[in-house]
Amino acid sequence: MNVAKIKQDWFGNVRGDVLAGIVVALALIPEAIAFSIIAGVDPMVGLYASFCIAVVIAFVGGRPGMISAATGAMALLMVTLVADYGLQYLLAATILTGVLQILFGVFKLAAVMKFVPRSVMVGFVNALAILIFTSQLEHFEGESWVMYGLVALTLAIIYIFPRLTKVVPSTLVAIIVVTALAIYFGFDVRAVGDLGNLSSDLPVFLIPDIPLNFETLAIIFPYSLSLAIVGLLESLLTANIVDDMTDTESDKNKESRGQGIANIVSGFFGGMAGCAMIGQSVINVKSGGRGRLSALVAGVFLMFLIFVLGNIVVQIPMAALAGVMIMVSISTFDWSSVKNIHKVPRSDAAVMVITVGTVVVTHDLSIGVLAGVLLSAIFFAAKISKVKVTQIVAVEGKKKVYKVDGQIFFASVNDLVAKFDFNEAIEEVEIDLSLAHLWDDSAIGALDKIESKFEQNHVKVTYTGLNAESKQLKQKIGGLSKASGH
Amino acid sequence: MYQKILLAADGSDHSIRAASHAVKVAQIDQGKIDIVYAVDGKTSKEDVLHGLDKYEVKKERQEKLLPVIEVIEEAGLECETHVVHGEPGPAIVDFANRNEYDFVVVGSRGLNQVQTMILGSVSHKIAKRVHCPVLIVK
Numbered sequence: 097m098n099v100a101k102i103k104q105d106w107f108g109n110v111r112g113d114v115l116a117g118i119v120v121a122l123a124l125i126p127e128a129i130a131f132s133i134i135a136g137v138d139p140m141v142g143l144y145a146s147f148c149i150a151v152v153i154a155f156v157g158g159r160p161g162m163i164s165a166a167t168g169a170m171a172l173l174m175v176t177l178v179a180d181y182g183l184q185y186l187l188a189a190t191i192l193t194g195v196l197q198i199l200f201g202v203f204k205l206a207a208v209m210k211f212v213p214r215s216v217m218v219g220f221v222n223a224l225a226i227l228i229f230t231s232q233l234e235h236f237e238g239e240s241w242v243m244y245g246l247v248a249l250t251l252a253i254i255y256i257f258p259r260l261t262k263v264v265p266s267t268l269v270a271i272i273v274v275t276a277l278a279i280y281f282g283f284d285v286r287a288v289g290d291l292g293n294l295s296s297d298l299p300v301f302l303i304p305d306i307p308l309n310f311e312t313l314a315i316i317f318p319y320s321l322s323l324a325i326v327g328l329l330e331s332l333l334t335a336n337i338v339d340d341m342t343d344t345e346s347d348k349n350k351e352s353r354g355q356g357i358a359n360i361v362s363g364f365f366g367g368m369a370g371c372a373m374i375g376q377s378v379i380n381v382k383s384g385g386r387g388r389l390s391a392l393v394a395g396v397f398l399m400f401l402i403f404v405l406g407n408i409v410v411q412i413p414m415a416a417l418a419g420v421m422i423m424v425s426i427s428t429f430d431w432s433s434v435k436n437i438h439k440v441p442r443s444d445a446a447v448m449v450i451t452v453g454t455v456v457v458t459h460d461l462s463i464g465v466l467a468g469v470l471l472s473a474i475f476f477a478a479k480i481s482k483v484k485v486t487q488i489v490a491v492e493g494k495k496k497v498y499k500v501d502g503q504i505f506f507a508s509v510n511d512l513v514a515k516f517d518f519n520e521a522i523e524e525v526e527i528d529l530s531l532a533h534l535w536d537d538s539a540i541g542a543l544d545k546i547e548s549k550f551e552q553n554h555v556k557v558t559y560t561g562l563n564a565e566s567k568q569l570k571q572k573i574g575g576l577s578k579a580s581g582h
Numbered sequence: 583m584y585q586k587i588l589l590a591a592d593g594s595d596h597s598i599r600a601a602s603h604a605v606k607v608a609q610i611d612q613g614k615i616d617i618v619y620a621v622d623g624k625t626s627k628e629d630v631l632h633g634l635d636k637y638e639v640k641k642e643r644q645e646k647l648l649p650v651i652e653v654i655e656e657a658g659l660e661c662e663t664h665v666v667h668g669e670p671g672p673a674i675v676d677f678a679n680r681n682e683y684d685f686v687v688v689g690s691r692g693l694n695q696v697q698t699m700i701l702g703s704v705s706h707k708i709a710k711r712v713h714c715p716v717l718i719v720k
Contacts, residue, residue, distance in 0.1 A: 214632055221631065333631070340639060341626045341667050378623040382669075432628050 105160045109386045116385030117393025120163055120376055122268045124150075124398050125409070127376075127424065128166045129288055130417045134231045135171040135368060136178040137186065138292035139409075142166040143402055144299040145190075145367030150395030152358040158350030159335040160388045161342060163376040164358060165395075168228045168424065169326050169461055170369045176459075177319045185316055187304040190363030192313075192320035193327065197356030200328060201349050209332050209348075215444040216468035217333060218433045219451025221374075223464050225429035226456055232418045232425075235286070242283050243415050250274050250419025265379070267420050274416040275408070288417065289410030298399070299365035322462035324356075327371035329465065331355050334372035341381045375427055443475040481508035483532075485515040495524040505535035509542035518549045525550055530561025539566075540573040583611040584715075588683040589654075589661075590674045590708065591617050593646035596689030600719040601653035604687040607717065608659055613685070615654055617663040618677050619647055620670035640665075671707030678712045686716045 124146050132142030146165035153164045178186050236243060253270035278285060288294065306312050335346050351372075359369050380390050402409065437445050447468050455464030483502035490497050504512060527546070534540065547557045562570065589604040591597035608615050621629070621643070633639035647663055654661045666673045678686050690705045709716045 210635075217631055336636075337627050337630045339636070340621075340630050341623055343667055374627060378627060382623050430628065430631055432632070 105388050107387070107389065109384070110389060112384030113387045113389035114393050116380045116383035117390045118397050119265055119383045120380050120385070120390065120394040121397035121401060123265045123376060123379055124163075124165055124394060125401060126267060126271055126412070126417055126420045127168075127373075128398070129409070129412070130421050131166045131168050131171040132368070133288075133291055133414075133417070134168065134228075135174045135186075137174075137183055137368060139288060139294050140292075141183065141186075141366060141368050142171070143294075143367075143398065144365055145362045145370050147395045147399045148299065148362040148365050148367045149358040149370045150391050150398070152361045153354050154388045154390075154392035154395065156350075156357045157354035157388070157391070158347035158352075159338055159372075160346075161377070161381055161386045161390060162331075162334055162338045162346075162351075162372050163380050163385075163391055163394060164331065164355065164370060164372045165376065166368055166370040167327075167330065167373050168231075168421075168428075169224050169330050170323055170371055172224070172227050172231070172459065173319065173322050173326060173461060174368060177316070181315060184305045185312070186368055187302075187363045187366065188306050188312065189316040189319045189323065190367070190369040191304070191360050192316055193323040193369045194356040194359030194361075194363060196320055196324035197328060197359060198353050199356075200324065201352030201354075201356060204349050205328075205352070207348075209329070212329065212465065212469060213444075213447065213472045215440070215447040216451050216465055216472060217329075218430050219448040219455075219468050220329065220461060220465055221428055221430050222433065222448070223452045223455035223461060225425040226452065227459065227461075228421055228428065229425040230456075232421045235414045235418045239285065239415075243285055246274050246278070246283070246285065246413060246415035247419045247422070249277075250416050251422060254419065254423050267423065270419060271412055271416045274419070275412045278413040278415075279411055283413065286414045287410060288412045288414065291414065294402070294406050294410045298403070299367065301364055302366060304363065322460060323369045325465070326461045327355055327359070327369065328352055330374070331372035334374045334377050337374060338377050338381060341378070342386060375424060443472075443479070447472050447475065477505075477507040481505070481511065483508045483512050483515070485512070487517070490526070491524075494522055495526065496520070496522055497526045497528055499528045499531065501531040503535060504532055504539040504542065506538035509538050512542055513545055516546055516549075518553060518555075522555060524556045524558070526558050526560060528561050529559060529566065530563075532566070533563065534566035534569050536569075537573045540570055543570070583613075584608070584685040585611065585613045586681075586683045587613045587615045587685045587687065588678050588681075589615055589617050589650070590620070590670075590686065590688040590704075591647060591650045592619055592670075593648070593650060594689070594691075596691055596719070598649050598653060598689075600687050600689035600717075601650045603717060603719045605654055605657040605659060607685055607687060609657070615659055615661045616681075616683070617647060617650060617654075617661055618674055619643065619663065619665050620673045621665060621667050622669055626667065670704045674704070674708055675711040678708070678714070683712075684714055686712050686714060687719065688716065689719050 128142040128146040129139040132139045149164045174186055177189060250270045253273055254266045257266035257269050331351060332348055335348060335351055339346055355371060433448060450471050451464045451468035454467040455461055480503050486499045488497040550557050584607055587604055587608050589601055604615050629639050633642055643665060651661060666677050686708060688705045688708050705718045709718060
């Protein structure tokens with residue numbers, strides 16, 4: 097990378113980046129706190145993570161203008177790890193997540209993203225939205241009408257305030273107003289301080305306090321793998337969105353490595369794993385952020401605010417945060433997928449619904465993605481496994497031509513064999529494969545089977561129209577199976 | 583008279599209506615029509631989520647504008663499409679002024695007063711800030 101490019105990435109848009117960074121920092125605080133509470137850790141863990149990740153990614157990320165920090169998708173994956181083993185294991189898992197993501201980046205696995213079909217991605221964001229929403233319901237338990245009123249007020253301000261001005265983020269205005277009301281009237285509602293500690297210390301370098309043995313690895317590895325995959329999935333999706341919004345290109349493998357480095361740093365400085373945030377990145381670009389400086393300013397300003405305003409932050413009522421999280425879930429949910437569900441192919445709709453259903457049941461986004469990808473693969477195989485066989489009588493009572501049209505592979509061979517009539521009294525059969533493609537040893541096996549069944553009835557079989565690839569496969573495997581099997 | 587005509591369109595019914603009026607303006611003096619489609623952050627997010635691939639997204643947007651393009655091509659005129667990013671109002675204003683169009687045509691969504699207050703009127707913003715004559719098609 098040359099100096100001019102570095103200069104452009106950092107200082108090409110100083111004014112826009114600084115302003116947008118400040119806006120993003122203000123919007124990040126409530127989310128970082130709320131996501132910490134979802135994960136079951138002190139708010140500082142999410143705030144440290146947001147600071148570390150935003151700052152580190154500013155230097156090592158592949159997509160300038162994208163905002164990464166503590167996120168809901170990642171927080172939701174950590175819940176059981178934190179509940180069963182505690183914060184130290186989470187920090188270790190965060191570091192391991194980073195290592196895995198760097199490996200993904202080094203081995204250029206960003207391209208694997210193309211194996212995740214769009215209906216699975218839609219299911220992913222919808223499931224994420226639903227989980228963020230349901231995670232807020234516990235805050236309503238045993239609360240009075242005041243809680244409901246404050247949440248409603250928060251949402252009203254968030255959605256109506258932008259009509260007056262868009263300079264100040266409406267979530268911030270909502271939180272200030274609701275916090276001020278709660279303090280002034282002394283409402284008996286839970287505040288952030290009741291759910292965890294908030295300190296005004298800067299994060300410090302610490303090695304997680306865990307036994308360094310195989311048992312620990314066995315505990316954290318499944319979590320780290322889920323975190324690494326989900327984090328990259330959301331980051332690369334976000335990078336694509338920012339690419340589109342800014343009409344520019346980005347380096348996806350560099351971004352994967354960058355996410356990894358950021359998570360390692362976060363883990364060592366007491367933060368939880370994070371990834372790119374769709375909502376915050378859209379806010380950043382909309383507010384004029386384009387360069388690396390925007391993420392740096394967002395991270396540094398966030399830490400500055402916590403440093404200065406820590407005492408006030410603990411007094412934010414949970415009602416205000418719940419309101420913000422409900423807004424986050426509404427904007428995360430892809431409403432167009434519900435509106436158009438009758439228009440998309442039924443198999444796509446099924447994949448989307450199954451992905452969402454799996455996540456809602458298992459509370460694990462990575463299992464949902466896996467289920468969705470598997471189901472799409474099965475649907476795809478089923479779709480292309482339809483083989484058409486037409487019979488043409490060449491010489492009456494003597495020779496018949498079977499024209500095979502389609503993909504011959506493990507999923508289609510059963511259909512294929514059933515379409516031949518082996519008991520016909522003829523002398524010769526020609527199988528025309530010019531419109532077919534042989535893919536695997538099941539295909540060769542099926543042809544062998546057809547051939548031997550015909551041979552039992554003393555019918556001679558010839559093949560025509562094999563394409564080069566299929567011919568090669570047939571020679572390679574066909575020779576083998578003939579030699580050993582017959 | 584009006585040679586460089588800009589049609590702000592998003593493939594909706596009102597933008598198809600606006601296209602037929604853009605054609606009439608172009609026919610006055612053999613003008614050329616450019617279509618501009620503004621994609622805001624929310625649409626960007628939805629399009630990328632459903633298209634994933636860059637070329638897929640581009641193709642789908644082109645398809646969205648197809649009914650508008652057809653109106654113009656059926657009248658025997660050529661047109662070029664441009665996609666700009668950002669809030670539709672300011673983005674279209676900026677595009678129109680930067681490329682010095684002679685005439686801008688835009689459809690009106692026909693919102694009532696309350697809707698206009700909440701959603702904001704793209705056509706009004708364009709009429710107010712573009713430096714050339716603007717036709718708002720109801």
